[in-house]
Amino acid sequence: MTDTPIVPIVMAGGAGTRLWPLSRETMPKQFIPLLDEGLSTFQATLLRIRDARFARPVIITNHGFRFVVAEQMQMVGVEGDIILEPERRDSAAAVAVGALLAKARGPQAVGIALAADHVVGDVARFREDCMIAAQMAAEGRIMTLGIVPTGPSTAYGYIEAGAPLGAPGAHRLERFVEKPDRATAERYCAQGFLWNSGNFVFCVETMLGELAAFAPEVLAGAEAAQQEAQTDLDFLRLDATAFGRIPRISIDYAVMEKTRHAGVLAARFDWSDVGAWDAIYDMKPKDENDNVLEGNVLALDSRGSLVRSEEILTTVIGLDEVVVVSTRDAVLVASKAAAGKVKGLVEALKRGHHREAEEHLRIYRPWGWYQRIDIGTRFQVKRINVKPGRKLSLQKHFHRAEHWVVVSGTAEVTLDGTVSHIHENESIYLPIGCVHRLHNPGRIDLELIEVQVGSYTGEDDIVRIEDIYART
């Protein structure tokens, strides 16, 4: 066993389009309360490593997710370093950045690269397996956590294990193989292949050495992006120019398939990458008709299906093996066998400029959230929720006036320099062009209904004069 704690490098920058419409680019699956405890997989990942055997984590995420990352960490009481990627890159960039940061904690540091969007059933076993992998890593191996298949899945890549190493379940890694067809998957399972979970344990010096050997551009870009990084509130923002030069490549292709140090540990914990809706179905408890029914739903004469509603009454009659997911602004109906095609659907929706492809109806901001509840030719209505103590930017609009009606809590409103307090069941009018700011000075959430009236009510009609979240 290693003496120093393992440095978790949590990769939380993915787009998660395969779980659309629940997961969307601006609020992807790792941040959505998918689990029964009301936690996101990102939060569950953090709790899994809240243990003396793990060090303060490094979170690598997209700059667009910075506030939700900070808020979700605060909710579960886990602190860490939040590193912002200026744009989306594949996993090699994140591992390189994470390894460089972990190296600063000590020359012999062992890191674990963890996906933020996986589900693990048995946390104690997960931690034990990490310790075993860390021991191999300290001896120079780059250890992949392999999963003993529960069936011949075609959704995962496989790993052929080689000669045993000196710890239970640890082997040399013989080769990676791509996602197979059904027959090949059955053969792999019979031959004892493991699923590739995409989580790795390594000594940072080993990983940095292999990156230097096999992916020097990735390493050089990561080093430059970090040297030029800027502190932004509580975040470390990597340099955009340097980061932009890093090739888009996964750590599997960049290093794991080439290194002579690769090992694999046959992990003993239940695991799912919840990669698509059929995986969600698989991991949930079923009713007497083998259905998973969640929310305001009713199914008649249907079996083996997942039906989930965020709000709208959603009904199914006479269909087996389907997935139906309804949200406030989008509905997905798919055969379970076609669940993997959701990614292609989202791409088609993007080409068609459907807002729903990328954004939820409820938009999260550092101060809370807003949601459009109605829109017409010359008006728009929003529900706005401001968390206690939070404050929107000082702003003005060129094309719309706003009426605010407070329905819960108290608003402190600054209007052209004058501050007033608006209580529940009171309203205030903000004429076109006025400079205004909304603040929740109270102890409970502030909720208000905003009625916008004007010739244009788009989000981009906003001039931010001052902002405590550095968005001006």
Next chain:
Amino acid sequence: MTDTPIVPIVMAGGAGTRLWPLSRETMPKQFIPLLDEGLSTFQATLLRIRDARFARPVIITNHGFRFVVAEQMQMVGVEGDIILEPERRDSAAAVAVGALLAKARGPQAVGIALAADHVVGDVARFREDCMIAAQMAAEGRIMTLGIVPTGPSTAYGYIEAGAPLGAPGAHRLERFVEKPDRATAERYCAQGFLWNSGNFVFCVETMLGELAAFAPEVLAGAEAAQQEAQTDLDFLRLDATAFGRIPRISIDYAVMEKTRHAGVLAARFDWSDVGAWDAIYDMKPKDENDNVLEGNVLALDSRGSLVRSEEILTTVIGLDEVVVVSTRDAVLVASKAAAGKVKGLVEALKRGHHREAEEHLRIYRPWGWYQRIDIGTRFQVKRINVKPGRKLSLQKHFHRAEHWVVVSGTAEVTLDGTVSHIHENESIYLPIGCVHRLHNPGRIDLELIEVQVGSYTGEDDIVRIEDIYART
């Protein structure tokens, strides 16, 4: 040919639950713009008989539909007598009431009982066929309009035609048979049976005579309900006590299966009773994948399906022969083969006290409509539309205050006796307990956003002090 025009008796009181969620009890399918021209089938039925060969129609409907009936008639410029049934009865009651009213137009009057929820392809042929049937009716026959089958449907009852009568397509009616299974339907088609459209042409004296003979309770109840009827605004409201005593029975069972005078005309027009979603699919034009896609929808790898959205983005992947219908507050997903089970689904929803089983989100009123757009623990937000010249009741609430923001048009607001005009982008506050009234004095629709705040925001917290629509 008969000399006097035929009296149309339009039966517009049905509940239409088989087309849920588009059709709901409080606004059923006959009033929904299902047709490509944006017309309801009720309106199309009225236009079909707007011809010199037809007299002023008698509309028999449920009292709950009186305002939508009046409004839809006005929209297409058709006048008629609107008779209100105090509760739902089957077709024998409607035919009896209609025949009694038609008799007042002349002793030899010929009536046609028409369903308000059928689709007819060729209006000219429809009218010609009605004239042929009327000629037979004048000679003492009760003529059913039979439809030449386009395939072995199991959704319709069939009619066996007997010996020819003295007009093209007219036969004695040999027998009615119930909806068959597929094999039987094929045999019926091979034997030249016709579909039973449920539309009848008769001399009113003949029909009343047969009702007296075979369904005396129906006739007696209809006579009493009519003698005691009350005029209510522009409507004739049948007496509730007398009407309530009429047995629930269809005209087929009450008279047509028993009378010796039954005839059938093999009608030459395209026809559908749009009885379920599969029938809607059948009557619409298909795309290259045999799909019918309407509204904000996207389908991938799907064939032979109907996908229809009122508003919410609705997507389908990898499913054939399905029906997906999404409205603002309810989604139906069904195999096309199970479309007939929607009625049972709606019954299950009613048992579960789902509001969506019976009401739309948008609620029509004699003055316009309103729609809930958001609701919370102590507030509710509505969009309210008032037609030009219309006026809501003078009212007050015990548990809620209201904020009105006008987003289009001009509101004339009476507040505790004081009248003021609120224009676009202006608002007014109505405290709890105040006596208020909303009126649209202008030439365009008045639209406003109402934010209700209070401990209870249910619809039943309303005291109507005065109402031009007699609802106090």
